[in-house]
Amino acid sequence: MKALIVDDEARVRKAVRLLVNWDAHQIGEIMEAGSGNEAIELIREHKPGLVIMDMMMESGNGIELMTWVNEFAGSTKFIVVSGHNDFDFVRETVRHGGIDYILKPIEPEAINKAVAKAVAAWRSEAEERSQRQRQSIRLNEIKPIYGERLLSALIDDPVTAETTLRRLVAEGVIPGSAGAARLLLVQTDAGNNPLLRRFGGDSELLYYAIVNICNEFLQPQGIGTAFRYWGGPPEIAILLWDVQESVTELTGKINQGLFHTLQLRMHFGISSAGSLPGRLAAQRTEAAEALLRRNLLRHEDYSHFSIASAEYRQDTGAAGAKPIFADVQEDWKMAVVSGNTNALSAAAQHWTEELSRSGIITPEMLGSWKADALLFRSRLVRETLGSQAESALAELELSDRDNPAPYAGGYSFSLFAWRDWSYALMASLSRVLSAVQVKERNPLTEIVKYIDQNYMADLSLQEVAGKFYVSREYISRKFKQEYGINFTDYIGSVRIEKAKLLLQNPSLKLSQISEMVGFHDVKYFSKVFKKQTGATPKDYRIQVTL
Structure with missing residues (x-):
């Protein structure tokens, strides 16, 4: 705690310094001012908790100083020391919140008693302020989560959806005039390590930042709100209820904001319009499916509409049937059995060429192809190794930790990453089969x-x-x-x-x-x-x- 002694006489300031037992009151810094004006400057800069002041000074009298402290430094406590036993001065001291009025010459007991009273009052009020601040911080932390929980319940709990909507309207989250709405899902990628490192590895902080950026384009216009959806895996949802411009233009603006802050753009799954809150659960499914069916080869497209929406456009891609894993299965088998590096590389390359041949690759397709590749591996191991297959498969599944498949739903897509994954998968399979067979021939x-x-x-x-x-x-x-x-x-x-x-x-x-x-x-x-x-x-x- 800091204290300020204000008196135009240096000897009085010195006397106060000597008479007060500062250590007993836990006051560590004592400053001095020779006038009220000088005191105001020091109070502004150092914010002392206690001011011991004279009532009559040549430059800036005590009443002016008390008035200023009362208005601009209300938490500061002050004690008046005066040579005038004047009732008006005492009344002014009390009116402005002074702790005590002490007459000169100053008695040690009186000044220390007054300081103890002032310090106790200041500390009590400081603790109250700190407690209110902590409560405010907790409320500010809880309020967004509370709102997100309510918005998530609006989607997940049809039984209480109408009641939840009324509560959100009452709290000003959703306008009462909102009768229809659209639901958007923002593509999140917890595996984006470079981005996550910028947030100290804290994915919750990253989601919080994305939600805030989205809301900068929604809430000032009163057209919607972004929130963390708590009903399943980590997702960020946007509820739109009044969009004058096209949804594509709006998501484009949000993406500009995301790129400006995070240096990347995100994909948006967009549902059809529907009644609020009745269709929200179906709309979330629509938005999630729109993201799963987005064409990863169209890198410039970030808005993906559900089949049920008016804006949906069929992506026909290039001519030709959609590839199936059976088209490359024999290539993979021959490459694995041969163990030849060139054959493995050629098989991996052929796979990625087959994937892109139709002009369409979706996260849904990649998930299916990944499952087919792992099923192929399991069948080949069982067919080749018989009773020893289980231990070999366990070893291969352990190696998958070092060679995880690329995340199909990430912010970006690379055929090369999938080619490298397929090569590594076939190479490890070939090594395990060869090792077991060599052992068998021992x-x-x-x-x-x-x-x-x-x-x-x-x-x-x-x-x-x-x-x-x-x-x-x-x-x-x-x-x-x-x-x-x-x-x-x-x-x-x-x-x-x-x-x-x-x-x-x-x-x-x-x-x-x-x-x-x-x-x-x-x-x-x-x-x-x-x-x-x-x-x-x-x-x-x-x-x-x-």
């Missing part, structure tokens, strides 16, 4: 499979090596590398695992189990079993059957 894989199927027979290293046309040294080395044990120990571990399962059947004797898993000597079987498990077959059976 002699060790076949040897392990053979052991699992013939563990009960007398398998020797020489016999197995001959069967698979590899050397005994190769088998020994590979088992050590892959499993950390030799060939014989691996067979023993397989036999013991099978024995564990058989021991759960109480009707089988140990001698039978021993024979069934390839041990012809039950004592040797028990010895090996205990070495690997830490328990005899009999003790193990008791443990698992309890």
Whole structure:
């Protein structure tokens, strides 16, 4: 808190400085003025919470200063120090909100008591002002969300729509004369990282900015309102009820404002006109479908009308049938199976050429083609890998995080991005299929499979090596590398695992189990079993059957 001492006598100012216990009152800065005019300048600049002033000064008397403080610095508290015991002066002090009137010579107790009273009053009022400000901020934060919730409910809740409309009319959001309206959806793209970074990664702040820019072109003219739609995924909606100009011209002006501020233009899905509020739900569907069906190859078009609107224009594009994924499916399969980089690149290029051949590409089409591409991948993996398909698909789905498909509904569209995505998808698929197939061709894989199927027979290293046309040294080395044990120990571990399962059947004797898993000597079987498990077959059976 700051304090100002005003007196045309320096010795009086010095006396006040010495007599007041400033630290006890938590006043950290003390200023001085030799006249009322000088005091006004200091008050304007520094806004002290407390002024201790003389009533009679040569330049700018105390009454003039009190009048000015009362009018222009109402939160400042003041104490009058005077050598005149004049009732009129006291009355003026009280009338202008003074805290106290102290006579010279100044008593320490009196001045400190008056300062304490003034400081307490100033702090109390400051806290009230702060609380009102906080409440005002909260109301200002809540009010837009409250309005957005009501406008969203107007679309989503037909049961209460009429009541909600009356409330919005009463609060001045929608004029009572609005009988018909159109609903527009503004295309938002949460994946636009460069734009999002400008807002510190805060998408809510970005949506707030877009809504404000839209409303600069709507609310001053009283023709509509933009708001955050809360009924589904992040969307910005515009409700228009009185448009004298064409909707295309209006969205063009809004886009100029968006470009001026954000350096990009946005797409608008526009519904047909309809009664308010009865058709709003259907109008939102119309606007969303208009955005899904916009031709991404027409980069200059930003206004997209629903089929039901009078302004709708059929986009025929170039001659020719719409492409289907089946047209490129065989190319993709051959490229993936070959694993050849040139073949993969050619297949990706062919796909994008097929996409653009008709002259029309819509977000709806891209979504369908993406789903078809992923279905093709799943079918090829299952067809090629059989029982190992699930693990391969899980690996591919994990790689999708590093290669997400471009967002079909974004602010901009690039065929090159979709070409690169399709190439990466085919390349990763080719790598996974090739890796699994190489593993399948690995002699060790076949040897392990053979052991699992013939563990009960007398398998020797020489016999197995001959069967698979590899050397005994190769088998020994590979088992050590892959499993950390030799060939014989691996067979023993397989036999013991099978024995564990058989021991759960109480009707089988140990001698039978021993024979069934390839041990012809039950004592040797028990010895090996205990070495690997830490328990005899009999003790193990008791443990698992309890």
